Amino acid sequence: MRENIIIAVAGNPNCGKSTLINGIAGTRLHTGNWPGVTVEKRSADFEFEGKKIELVDLPGIYGLSPYTQEETIARDYLIYGKPDAIINVVDATNLERNLYLTIQLMELGIPIVIALNIYDEAEKKGYEIDIKSMSEMLGVSVIPTVATKKRGLENLLKTALDIAENPELHYPKLLNYGEDIESAVKSLMDQIEKTTLKGKYPLRWLALKLIEADDLVCSEAAPAESGIHLDKVVSHLKATHDMDMESIMADARYAQAAGLTREVVSKKTMPRKREMTKIIDGIVLNRFLGIPIFLGLMYLVFHLTFTFGELPRGLIEGLFGWLNKAIGNLWPEGSKSLLKSLLTDGIIGGAGGVIVFLPNILLLFLAIAILEDSGYMARAAFIMDRLMHKIGLHGKSFIPMLIGFGCSVPAIMATRTLENRRDRLTTMLVTPLMSCGARLPIYALIIPVFFAKSWQGPMLWTIYVIGILLAIASAKILRSTILKGESVPFVMELPPYRIPTIKGICIHMWERGWLYLKKAGTIILGISVVLWAMTVFPILPEDRATQFEKEKQIINSKNINNEEKNEQLALIDNQLAEESLRHSIAGRIGSFIEPVLKPMGFDWKIGTALIGAFAAKEIFVAQMSIVHSVGKADEGSETLREKLKDIYNPLIGFCIMLFCLISAPCMATIAITARESGSWKWAALQLIGLTLLAYTFTVIVFQTGRLFSIGIG
Numbered sequence: 001m002r003e004n005i006i007i008a009v010a011g012n013p014n015c016g017k018s019t020l021i022n023g024i025a026g027t028r029l030h031t032g033n034w035p036g037v038t039v040e041k042r043s044a045d046f047e048f049e050g051k052k053i054e055l056v057d058l059p060g061i062y063g064l065s066p067y068t069q070e071e072t073i074a075r076d077y078l079i080y081g082k083p084d085a086i087i088n089v090v091d092a093t094n095l096e097r098n099l100y101l102t103i104q105l106m107e108l109g110i111p112i113v114i115a116l117n118i119y120d121e122a123e124k125k126g127y128e129i130d131i132k133s134m135s136e137m138l139g140v141s142v143i144p145t146v147a148t149k150k151r152g153l154e155n156l157l158k159t160a161l162d163i164a165e166n167p168e169l170h171y172p173k174l175l176n177y178g179e180d181i182e183s184a185v186k187s188l189m190d191q192i193e194k195t196t197l198k199g200k201y202p203l204r205w206l207a208l209k210l211i212e213a214d215d216l217v218c219s220e221a222a223p224a225e226s227g228i229h230l231d232k233v234v235s236h237l238k239a240t241h242d243m244d245m246e247s248i249m250a251d252a253r254y255a256q257a258a259g260l261t262r263e264v265v266s267k268k269t270m271p272r273k274r275e276m277t278k279i280i281d282g283i284v285l286n287r288f289l290g291i292p293i294f295l296g297l298m299y300l301v302f303h304l305t306f307t308f309g310e311l312p313r314g315l316i317e318g319l320f321g322w323l324n325k326a327i328g329n330l331w332p333e334g335s336k337s338l339l340k341s342l343l344t345d346g347i348i349g350g351a352g353g354v355i356v357f358l359p360n361i362l363l364l365f366l367a368i369a370i371l372e373d374s375g376y377m378a379r380a381a382f383i384m385d386r387l388m389h390k391i392g393l394h395g396k397s398f399i400p401m402l403i404g405f406g407c408s409v410p411a412i413m414a415t416r417t418l419e420n421r422r423d424r425l426t427t428m429l430v431t432p433l434m435s436c437g438a439r440l441p442i443y444a445l446i447i448p449v450f451f452a453k454s455w456q457g458p459m460l461w462t463i464y465v466i467g468i469l470l471a472i473a474s475a476k477i478l479r480s481t482i483l484k485g486e487s488v489p490f491v492m493e494l495p496p497y498r499i500p501t502i503k504g505i506c507i508h509m510w511e512r513g514w515l516y517l518k519k520a521g522t523i524i525l526g527i528s529v530v531l532w533a534m535t536v537f538p539i540l541p542e543d544r545a546t547q548f549e550k551e552k553q554i555i556n557s558k559n560i561n562n563e564e565k566n567e568q569l570a571l572i573d574n575q576l577a578e579e580s581l582r583h584s585i586a587g588r589i590g591s592f593i594e595p596v597l598k599p600m601g602f603d604w605k606i607g608t609a610l611i612g613a614f615a616a617k618e619i620f621v622a623q624m625s626i627v628h629s630v631g632k633a634d635e636g637s638e639t640l641r642e643k644l645k646d647i648y649n650p651l652i653g654f655c656i657m658l659f660c661l662i663s664a665p666c667m668a669t670i671a672i673t674a675r676e677s678g679s680w681k682w683a684a685l686q687l688i689g690l691t692l693l694a695y696t697f698t699v700i701v702f703q704t705g706r707l708f709s710i711g712i713g
């Protein structure tokens with residue numbers, strides 16, 4: 001009796017596969033990448049009925065021909081990974097299309113069980129599916145499931161285990177391709193049995209693929225070198241059929257899928273009415289209403305992100321403020337200590353300043369998860385297709401851009417779904433213009449400082465829309481110049497609308513939120529300490545520091561009221577802090593680049609923070625916390641927002657957000673662009689091009705805004 005069992009889960013995109021896997025594995029899922037590629041791999045290890053099970057989630061595919069990387073990955077795993085069983089997730093509301101993949105999976109010779117998923121929706125639509133007849137016609141077990149409610153999942157898992165442990169009981173009824181093809185298949189199988197290919201591939205599957213002239217199989221199996229006389233076998237077929245063999249066999253599979261569907265599916269007599277999906281699509285996909293609805297939904301997302309995030313953000317901010325003060329009180333009042341500065345200014349002021357924005361990040365990811373799981377995000381790509389087509393791309397390119405709202409790295413990885421290299425490169429280069437989650441802390445810091453509460457949602461919406469418009473304009477320029485060429489037609493399936501499950505959206509929200517939190521506790525913490533050191537060392541010469549102390553003693557000896565005395569002492573403290581910072585490594589770098597930054601309205605402190613932001617965008621907030629706190633007393637010191645409000649104005653605040661939106665993304669994004677494009681020249685173009693674009697736009701906005709304000713004044 002086997003104890004370790006591997007079960008692969010395969011199915012079409014939008015068949016509910018992810019929900020089904022979440023329902024079975026839940027929090028036991030772990031993610032990574034498939035070996036050698038950037039397509040996400042999800043798997044889970046758990047025990048069921050005393051057996052150790054590994055559940056492997058294969059990429060969503062429509063067939064096993066190697067037209068896309070996802071299909072190649074799925075096929076290679078099923079052939080070379082040799083799982084003990086396959087759970088084929090089939091959408092019960094779209095049976096005919098899904099069965100095309102089922103028929104191909106059955107030809108692999110691996111025990112298979114069908115999860116007839118979304119069964120409740122099929123019933124609501126009036127479909128009656130004869131499960132028993134379907135199982136008998138295919139020769140495999142068919143288990144109705146409703147993954148969102150975990151219905152049928154235990155029975156499905158038990159059935160998969162049973163066929164995995166008893167593969168000899170698995171007798172699928174394979175498609176008969178007709179006398180001519182079947183005769184050729186038998187001839188090839190007899191030849192393969194005598195070669196070294198025996199046992200390396202599923203026998204019948206290999207024969208069929210050789211007849212189809214599958215490029216990947218023919219190159220790997222090398223029939224001529226293996227002693228297989230393929231030409232003799234196929235020549236008769238080519239002579240008797242006008243169509244190519246691949247088309248003939250595809251037609252046969254589609255015909256069987258259609259015939260089986262007609263046999264087992266019937267529809268109840270129901271009152272004539274439009275289905276809910278069609279009703280909603282009639283509104284959200286309307287050529288006039290589609291884009292305004294999309295923009296309205298995005299505005300609502302950003303408004304709620306700020307509105308509901310304000311209270312928990314304030315609580316976390318208060319907690320870190322209390323912690324900062326508590327640690328500061330461990331030293332005598334007014335004392336100078338590098339350890340105290342490291343803990344309060346470096347660690348708490350740096351990494352803590354980023355963690356404060358976790359509620360906003362979680363709320364944004366929650367909203368995006370709801371839109372994705374409901375089926376609306378696919379519509380967003382469809383809506384944008386008309387506009388994208390005008391710039392030489394298509395709606396499918398908008399999917400990576402939408403992913404870019406979360407993080408540019410997986411968004412650039414997602415461009416692998418684009419077949420055309422020019423489309424891939426263009427999408428890759430402009431995706432960082434979509435505001436990633438790492439930029440949100442910058443917006444969440446700046447917007448409440450300089451804009452009234454009623455304007456906070458609109459300002460965030462404006463920044464995101466600017467990014468989208470710039471991405472579209474940049475793509476148009478690229479497709480008209482260095483990446484000029486024909487655009488590929490857009491074909492995309494629109495899934496039915498579904499009510500997202502609480503567990504599903506919470507898992508998606510927390511997975512992304514945890515990555516942000518982990519980054520704050522590792523990378524950002526490390527960089528914060530380095531940047532703190534750069535703002536402290538070298539320490540101001542003792543004679544200069546002593547001079548400031550003497551000035552404070554003179555003020556203390558003056559016969560003036562306490563309020564005036566405190567103001568003068570605070571002014572000296574500020575002067576000491578600024579001179580100490582200017583003397584540091586960070587201050588010297590910031591001062592060196594300040595002349596370049598001034599046309600944008602930035603000073604050397606902002607410049608210092610922008611340098612750190614190249615490592616990770618969130619670092620900007622941490623660095624601003626550090627450069628505005630060094631040298632000042634902890635007790636009663638102003639918050640970072642109050643300091644920014646005293647030093648800068650709304651125009652500079654907006655320019656900071658604009659520059660951070662457009663400028664070169666983080667190091668990880670540049671690295672992944674180089675890897676995905678296959679050349680550092682594209683990464684260099686992205687780095688230099690976006691930085692110059694950001695500088696140009698920010699200078700124009702600041703100088704225009706300044707002239708306008710002078711004119712008003």
